[in-house]
Amino acid sequence: MFRMVTDTFYAAPQITVSDVADAADAGFSMIINNRPEDESADQTPGSEIAAAAAAAGLEYVAIPVTHAGFAEWQVTAMAEALDKGDGKVLAYCRSGTRSTFLWALARASRGAHPATLAEKASDAGYDLSPVTAMMDMLRGRAS
Template sequence: MPDLKALAPDLAVTGQIGPGDLPALAAAGYRMMIVNRPDGEDPGQPSFADMAAAAEAVGIAARHIPIASAAAATDGDAAAFEAARAAAGGGRVLAYCRTGNRSAVLWALGQRGRRAADTVIAEAAAAGCDLTALKPRL
C-alpha cells in the first residue's frame, strides 16, 4: 500500500502509484482515483489509460485532471477536482501525482471561500503536506 496522506475523511493524496497498488486500495474502500500527473511526465510512468483500466477492473472510477506543477494549478483545475470528488458520491477518493503535492494543492484551492486558509494549511500540515506557500491564493 502506498504512503497515503489523509486530507479529509474521504480524501487521501499520495505520490505515483502503479496498477499493482489498486487491489489493496479497493480493499481499503477507495472508490475513485484522481490522477493529477500529465502522461509522459517521467520515463516509465504508467499512462492514465493504463491506470484507469486497472482501476476500473477493481471497481475504482478514474478521473484525469493533469497539471504541470502546483504553481500552474488554476481555479478551473480546482473546480474539476471538487466535481470529481462529488462524483464519488461520498466514497473514498485517492488523488495522486508525483509526490502528492499537486493533488493537495487542488484540494486546498477547492476549499477557498468555504474554510479559513489557516485551517486548510494546518490540516494539510497534519497530513504531511506543506502548503504554506499557497496561503496568498487561499
C-alpha cells in the same frame, strides 16, 4: 504510501496498477490522477491506472497539473470530483504535493477556511504555504 489528509481525502505519490487493487481493498471509491502524461519515463500511464480502476469498480478522473501552476478549470474540476465522490478519494501526482494543493484550492473554492485546510495538510506532511494567497482569493469568491 496513501497519506490521509482527511477522513475522505488521501494523497499519494505516483501509484501503480497493483496500488489500485490496494486502494479498492482499503475502501476507496475514486482515484484522481493529477499527473500529466509523460512527465517522467518511470510513471505508470494514466490509461493503465484508469483500466485498473474500472476493473476494480473505482471511478477514475484525470485532472493533470503541470509545474506551471493551477488554472481555474483544474480547481473547478477537482471541486466537482470531490463533490460527487462517494466515499474515500485517492489523488496522486509525482509526490502527492500537487494533489494536496489542488484539494486545498478546491475546498477553499467551496468556502473551507485556509487555516483549517493548512492544518490538515500539515498533519499529512504537506505544506500549503505556496498556495495560501490563492486559497484566500478562492474562499473570498465563495462567500
